[in-house]
Amino acid sequence: MNRGLTERVREVFSGDCLDEEVPGYSARPLQISLAEAVGRAIHTGGIHLFEAGTGIGKSMAYIVPALLSGSRIFISTATITLQDQLANKDVPAVVAALGSDAGVCVLKGRNNYLCLRKWDRGRTRVESDEDFTSWAGSTADGDITSYKHELHPSVWRHFRSDHLDCAGSACPFRGGCHFYRARSEARKADVLILNHHLLVSGLAAEEVLPGADVLVIDEGHRLEDAASECLGLALGEAVLLPIFDGIAFSEMDTQRKALLLELARKLSSYVTELTYGVTETGPWDPVEHMEGLSKVVIAAKELASEVEGDEELQPAAQAASAVGTTAGMFQELSTEEYCCFVETEGRHPLLKAVPLDIGPDLREMVYSRFDTTILTSATLTVAGEFDFFRDRLGAWDAVCRSFGSPFDYAGQAVLSIPDGLPPHDSHEDLAVTVWHWGRKLAEALGGRTLMLFTSYRNLKLVKDMAERELPQGLELLTQGEMSRSGILRDFRASGRAVILGTASFWEGVDLPGSMLQAVVIDRLPFASPGHPLTRARMDLIERRGGSSFARYSLPLAAVRLKQGVGRLIRSMDDTGVVMIMDRRIVTRPYGRIFLDSIPPFRIVHEDMVLDFVMEHCLGSGVSSSKGSVEDAGPGDQA
Ligand code: SF4
The missing domain is CATH 1.10.275.40 (Fumarase C; Chain B, domain 1)
Structure with missing residues (x-):
């Protein structure tokens, strides 16, 4: 590695410039190791998969070496929320700490910008409220994220920029066009923050994005779905x-x-x-x-x-x-x-x-355009191996490294898989047991419980019981009855709530401190082979002579479980309990893959769960009502 860059990376992390500019910053050895690895990757080039466990502070670990290298950088995230977090908080803080003069710019998908031509033509024909009219008439950047009121998507669809009907150079509003201005700013930036959808569609369309030396793909585990959608x-x-x-x-x-x-x-x-x-x-x-x-x-x-x-x-x-x-x-x-x-x-x-197989497209359209591509995420391994994502993302020759997490999972949390559980497919009986434990934990903790379901059917069965039997003083927040962001807002505000959630609650939910102290999971999260896309991906693996269970269903479910249980411990002071209500994790040979994929919680008999709650959870942990920095679920599309 370039010695100068290594030394400067170490100097930055051991000095006090980050302390001054980044609120709550403290040096972490794993973060420094990751930052050094990023520096080496930038120096050597190629494709790199870096798994950075929760709590490492991976954004700082890639922003610092990337800026110090003087390279032109793209940082791609999975969602607009994460894009805004990087653009408004993390990157400016490091730029200030380093005294860098790098130009930073954020570019979103064109559907996020107001189209002035459509606004001019349609504003008197589509019903919209005064707040929106006032915003549309005065916005400097046309980015809908800056509109702070509720706007129904059916209104926005009439006025958003769209490649399908953009008049391009013939547009009378082209001079002030928000999207084209954002794109032209992006061309001048040293650090461009974008999202996976825009990255893939922009590179596929050739002329949309400028060139860069280094590509960092944060939340890399979500690249396949985004790319599949863009290239379909x-x-x-x-x-x-x-x-x-x-x-x-x-x-x-x-x-x-x-x-x-x-x-x-x-x-x-x-x-x-x-x-x-x-x-x-x-x-x-x-x-x-x-x-x-x-x-x-x-x-x-x-x-x-x-x-x-x-x-x-x-x-x-x-x-x-x-x-x-x-x-x-x-x-x-x-x-x-x-x-x-x-x-x-x-x-x-x-x-x-x-x-069905986007690996070759990602290599040709994305990775080949950069000297260095770094894919990072907290969930890139299955039982310690990178094979699954290396294969799915076409990163066959990637340099892979896992950096662990600074959390003491065995000391901070316990995992229990109760004896005598009903079979995973007897929905009614399972729902009774899931609610039995969800209720017990919620009662002991005064709420602070997240119940994750693999199907809406299971959620509904538990919801019916919970509505009748929820202990007094607790609040039930159920997915489907209000928006995801509304549920998370109310959960934080209440401090005594139980969430029942499916798909989008398995990842991107960040409730640190004592806000969340129990996660209950109904079953191992195997994707339904009933969905045509899952079935087709599995069929392709079988046609190529592989086992679709070993190479797709199992690793995908293990990653999902890792994400689900990962909601619990979000900081060094957190404590809590995970319960997985599916005996297959201990009775089937493949159960080991799940246990070796999730954080190393201490496994205890169910009789010890409430003792742990009494000793380690009640009155402990950092009570926090601060807003989440993530909460960027799959629904928060780019
Ligand atoms: S150039 Fe395209 S996006 Fe911009 S205002 Fe005109 S039609 Fe809308």
């Missing part, structure tokens, strides 16, 4: 909105407007027919929909050619052409390489095609 296809009602708005907001005469809206409705009905009657777990094969896809291609062409030459309608024509092109691409798809399925979560079904 999507078709549904939602992508037709720019067409309808383009026509509806135009100044043409009523007769012509009616004709064009009729053509748009025809296109819309053909798109809807493609997903008609298909459930989220049902298969969708393009071969069976060739005729329907052709109808979409023809209707899109008809609409685009009808408005050709009409300058005002060019964005709508462009959006219609894009819909036709996407339908044509669905017709060409190889089902060996892509999985097609219908997502039904939003208001309208969305037809998706997702590539």
